[in-house]
Amino acid sequence: MSRTIYDLIGLFAGVCFILALKGLSHPKTARRGNKIGAIGATIATLVVFFYANEGSSLPLNNLGWILGAIAVGALVGVPAARKVQMTQMPQLVALFNGVGGGAAALVAIVEYLHLGDTATTAEVIFTVFTVIVGCVSFSGSVITFMKLQELMTTRPVVFPGGRFVIAGTLAAVLGVAVWVVTALGTTPLLVLAALSLLFGVLFVLPVGGADVPIVISLLNAFTGLTVAASGYVLNSVLLIIAGTLVGASGTILTRLMAEAMGRSLFGTLFGAFTAKPQDTSGVAEDRPVRSGSPDDVAILLNYARRVVIVPGFGLAVAQAQHTVRELADLMISKGIDVAYGIHPVAGRMPGHMNVLLAEANVPYDQLLEMDEVNPTFGQTDVAIVIGANDVVNPAAQNTPGCPIYGMPILEVSNAANVIFLKRSMRPGFAGIENELLYDPKTMLLFGDAKASLTKVVSALKAL
Amino acid sequence: MSAVAIISIFTLAVFVGFEVVSKVSSTLHTPLMSGANAIHGVILVGAIIVADHSTTNLELGLAVAAIILATINMVGGFVVTDRMLEMFKGKK
Numbered sequence: 069m070s071r072t073i074y075d076l077i078g079l080f081a082g083v084c085f086i087l088a089l090k091g092l093s094h095p096k097t098a099r100r101g102n103k104i105g106a107i108g109a110t111i112a113t114l115v116v117f118f119y120a121n122e123g124s125s126l127p128l129n130n131l132g133w134i135l136g137a138i139a140v141g142a143l144v145g146v147p148a149a150r151k152v153q154m155t156q157m158p159q160l161v162a163l164f165n166g167v168g169g170g171a172a173a174l175v176a177i178v179e180y181l182h183l184g185d186t187a188t189t190a191e192v193i194f195t196v197f198t199v200i201v202g203c204v205s206f207s208g209s210v211i212t213f214m215k216l217q218e219l220m221t222t223r224p225v226v227f228p229g230g231r232f233v234i235a236g237t238l239a240a241v242l243g244v245a246v247w248v249v250t251a252l253g254t255t256p257l258l259v260l261a262a263l264s265l266l267f268g269v270l271f272v273l274p275v276g277g278a279d280v281p282i283v284i285s286l287l288n289a290f291t292g293l294t295v296a297a298s299g300y301v302l303n304s305v306l307l308i309i310a311g312t313l314v315g316a317s318g319t320i321l322t323r324l325m326a327e328a329m330g331r332s333l334f335g336t337l338f339g340a341f342t343a344k345p346q347d348t349s350g351v352a353e354d355r356p357v358r359s360g361s362p363d364d365v366a367i368l369l370n371y372a373r374r375v376v377i378v379p380g381f382g383l384a385v386a387q388a389q390h391t392v393r394e395l396a397d398l399m400i401s402k403g404i405d406v407a408y409g410i411h412p413v414a415g416r417m418p419g420h421m422n423v424l425l426a427e428a429n430v431p432y433d434q435l436l437e438m439d440e441v442n443p444t445f446g447q448t449d450v451a452i453v454i455g456a457n458d459v460v461n462p463a464a465q466n467t468p469g470c471p472i473y474g475m476p477i478l479e480v481s482n483a484a485n486v487i488f489l490k491r492s493m494r495p496g497f498a499g500i501e502n503e504l505l506y507d508p509k510t511m512l513l514f515g516d517a518k519a520s521l522t523k524v525v526s527a528l529k530a531l
Numbered sequence: 532m533s534a535v536a537i538i539s540i541f542t543l544a545v546f547v548g549f550e551v552v553s554k555v556s557s558t559l560h561t562p563l564m565s566g567a568n569a570i571h572g573v574i575l576v577g578a579i580i581v582a583d584h585s586t587t588n589l590e591l592g593l594a595v596a597a598i599i600l601a602t603i604n605m606v607g608g609f610v611v612t613d614r615m616l617e618m619f620k621g622k623k
Contacts, residue, residue, distance in 0.1 A: 082544075085570050089551045092566045092612075098559060099616040102566050106609040109573050113605075116579045128583040130591055137582075137595045138575075141602025148603075149610035160611055161565045164572075168604035172574045174597035178581040178590050190534075285564050291571050296544075298577045300537060307577055308537065309544050314571045316548025321555070321564055328557045418560035423615055437557075 074119040077111065078306030084108025085310050089317050112306055154424055155384040158417040159216035162284045165291055166209025172294035173202030173261065179301050180257055189249065194297040196245045199257065200264045202294040205287045207268030212280050212287070215272075216416060224276040224471075234270045241267050276471055281417050282326050282333070289318025328412040357493070360511040362520065365452075365487055366527035368511070372449035372485075374405040376441060378478055379425065381415045382455010382491060386517035389428035392454060395525050396434070402528075408434055409441035409451070409478050411459035438478060445482035453480060454489045455517045461502045470500055486510045489520050565612040572605025 084104050091101020120126045128134060145164075152160045176198035183191065214220045227233075241263045248256040275283050292314025299307025326333040369375060377396065383389060396406045408430065414421045425435060436444075445451065453460055464475045480486050481504055488505060490512060504510055513520050555563055578601045582594035 081573075086547055086551060088566060088570065089548070089563070092563045093552055093555045093559065095556070095559060098562055099613065102562070102569075102609060102612045102616055105566055105570055106613075109570065109575075109605055109609070112573050112576050113579070116576050128579070130582050130585060130594075133591060133595050134579055134582050134598060137598035138602050141599040142606050144599070145603035145605075145607030146610055149607040149614065152611065152614075157565075157611060157615060158561070160607075161561075161568055164565075164604050164608045164611070165568045167600040168568065168571050168574060168608075171578055171597045171601035171604060172571075174593050174600070175574060175577045175581050178585065178593045178597065181590050181593075182581065182584060182586070281561075285560075288564055288568050288571070292567070295571045295574045295577070296541065298574060302577050302580055303532060304576065304580070305532070305540065307573065308540050310570055310573045312541050312544035313548045313551075314567045316545045317552040318548075318564070318567055320549055320552050321560065321567070324552075324555060324557075325560050325564075328560070412557035412560075419558040420561065422558045423561070 069115075069119045071119075074115060075305050077115045078304065079309070081108040081112035081115075081306055082309035082313075084111070085313055089313060112310075153387075154420075154427070155381075155387075155416075156217070158281060158284070158420075159213045162209045162212045162216065162287075165284065165288045166206045166213065169202045169205025169209065169287065169291040169294060171202075172291060172298055173199050173206065173264075175298050176202065176294075176301065177257060177261065179298075181254065185252070187252070191301050192249050192252065194300045195257075196248050196260065198294045198297045198301070199261050200241060200245060201290050201297075203261050203264035204268035204271065205291045205294065207265040208272040208283065208287050211269055211272040212275075212284050215275075215280055222276075222280075225273040230270075230274065234267070234274075237263065237267045237270055281413070282322060285318060285322040285325055289315050289322060292316075292318050325413075325418055328418055357505055358508070358511050360487075360513055362513065362523035362527045364511065365513055365524050366531055368450055368485055368487065369399060369404070369452075369524070369528060370402065370531045372399075372404055374407075374444075374448045375399055375450045375452065376407050376409045376436075376445065376448050376480070376483065378409045378411070378451060378453045378456050378460060378480060379414060379421045380411075380454060380456020380459060381420075382489065382517045384415055384420065384424055385455065386519075388454065388518035388521050389424045389430075391518050391521040391525065393425070393428040393430050395521055395528070396430070398525060398528055406434065407436050407441060407444075409438070409480075410435050411438055411456070411478050414456055414459050438476060442479050445479050448483040450485045450487060451480040451483035452487045452489065454521070455491075457490075457502055458500065460504065461500060462504055463500055463502065472500060480504070481507065484509065488512045489517050490514060491516060562612055562615045565608060565615060569605055569608025569612055572601055572608050575601035575605050577601075 085108050088101045088105030091097040176195045180195045215222050244260045292311050296308050296311030399406050410421050460478050460480045463470045464472045464477045578597035585591040585594050
C-alpha cells in the first residue's frame with residue numbers, strides 16, 4: 069500500500085472521529101456517533117497491518133506479539149466494560165483514560181530508545197512532552213479511580229507544606245525535561261517518567277470529591293494531546309488529528325462540566341498549589357433530627373398534591389431505580405403530581421441519574437432539569453431526597469468558603485416538607501454537613517434506599 | 532511532512548474539536564467524555580508501529596505493554612460508552 073493511500077485512510081478515520089464527537093453531542097444521534105467512532109478506530113487499526121513503514125516490510129515484524137497483545141487487551145477491556153455496574157462507570161472511564169495515557173508514554177519511550185542519537189530536537193521535545201503528560205495522566209487517573217472506588221478517602225488530601233512539595237516536584241520535572249533534551253540518554257528519560265508519575269499523584273490528591281469528575285475530564289484531554297504529540301514523532305496524520313480533537317473537545321467539555329457544577333476550573337486545576345489543610349472537625353453532630361417510619365412517609369405522600377423526587381448517588385448504589393419508579397407510578401395513580409428533579413451532577417458524574425432512571429423506563433417528560441424544577445418547589449408539598457446530599461445542601465448558597473459554595477443546587481428547602489432517605493448521618497461526597505437535615509420540616513428515613521422505598525410503597529398501597 | 536503542514540493540521544483540528552462539542556446537554560457529558568476517551572485509544576496504532584520496528588527485547592516488551600494498554604482503552608472505551616447510551620434508546 070502506498071503512503072498516499074495509507075494517509076488518506078487515516079484521514080477517513082479522522083473524519084469518523086469528528087462525526088463521532090458531533091453525534092455524541094446530541095441525545096438522538098449519540099449511540100450512532102459512538103459506533104461511527106468505533107468503526108473509525110477499527111479501520112485505523114486494520115490498515116496499519118497493510119502498510120510497511122520505511123525500512124520495514126510486510127508482514128509486520130513481531131506480528132505474533134502484536135496480535136497476542138491486542139487479544140490480551142480485548143480480553144481485559146471488553147468484560148470489564150460489559151460487567152461494570154452503572155454506579156462504577158465513572159471510575160472505569162477514569163481507568164481506561166489512565167491506561168491510554170500510560171500507553172502513549174510507553175510508545176514515546178520505545179520510539180526514543182529506537183531513534184537513539186538520530187532523534188531531532190523537535191522529536192525529543194515532543195517525546196518529553198508525551199512522557200510527562202502521559203505519566204501524569206496515568207498516575208492521576210489511578211488516584212481518581214481509587215477515590216471514586218472509595219479505596220481511599222474521597223476528601224481532599226492535604227498535608228502541611230504540601231504545596232511546596234508539589235511545586236518542587238513540578239520544578240524537578242521541568243528541570244529533568246531540560247536535561248533530557250540537552251543530554252539525551254535513557255536514564256534521564258526514565259527519571260523523568262518516575263518524577264511525572266509522582267507529580268500526577270500529588271496533583272490529584274488535594275482534589276476533593278465533587279471535583280473528581282472534572283479532573284477525569286481534564287486528564288482525558290491531556291491524554292488526547294499526548295496522542296497528538298506521538299503522531300508528530302511517528303509521522304502519523306491520523307494520530308495528530310485524533311489526539312488534537314480529543315484534546316480540544318476534552319478541554320471544552322471540562323469547562324462545561326465545571327460550569328454545570330458551579331466550580332472554577334482554575335480553582336480545581338491549581339487547587340493543588342493553593343490548598344490549605346481544612347478544618348474538617350465541623351460542628352458537633354449531636355443535634356436532634358426528626359426521623360420517621362415508612363408509614364409516616366406514606367401518609368405524608370398520600371395527602372400531597374405535588375411531589376418532587378430528587379435522586380442521588382444513594383439511589384444508584386442501592387439499584388433502587390425500579391422501586392422509585394414503582395413509587396412514582398403508585399402516586400400518579402392516586403392523582404398526585406409527580407416529577408423528578410435532576411441535578412446536572414447528581415451521582416458521581418453529570419448525567420448519571422438520567423442514565424439510571426432511563427434504565428427503569430421512567431418517562432422522559434417526568435425528568436425535570438434544575439432550572440425547570442427549582443421555581444416549582446414553592447408549590448411542592450413533599451420533596452423526597454433519595455441518597456442525595458451535596459446537590460441539595462443550602463450551604464452552597466449561604467456558607468461562603470465551604471467547598472461547594474457557589475454550586476447551583478436544587479432548592480428543596482422551599483418545599484413544604486422534605487424527606488431524606490439516607491443510609492446514615494454521614495455527610496455527602498464533598499464531606500460537608502447539611503443544615504437541612506436538622507430543619508424542623510425535614511423527616512429522615514434511615515436505611516438502604518431500595519429497602520426503604522419498598523416499605524414506603526407497601527405502606528402507601530395499604531392506605 | 533513539513534512543520535507548517537503539521538501545525539496547520541493541529542490548528543484546524545483544535546478549532547473543529549472546540550466547535551463540535553460547544554453545546555452539549557449535561558445529560559451527555561459523561562458519555563461524551565467516555566467516547567472521546569475511547570477515541571484516544573487509537574494510540575494503539577502508534578503502539579503497533581513501534582512494536583513493528585522494535586529491535587531489542589526491552590523495546591518489544593514495552594511496546595507489547597503499550598499495545599495491551601491501548602487496546603483496553605480503545606475497545607473497553609467504546610463498549611462502555613455504548614452501554615451508557617443503550618439506556619437512552621426508545622427516547623424521543
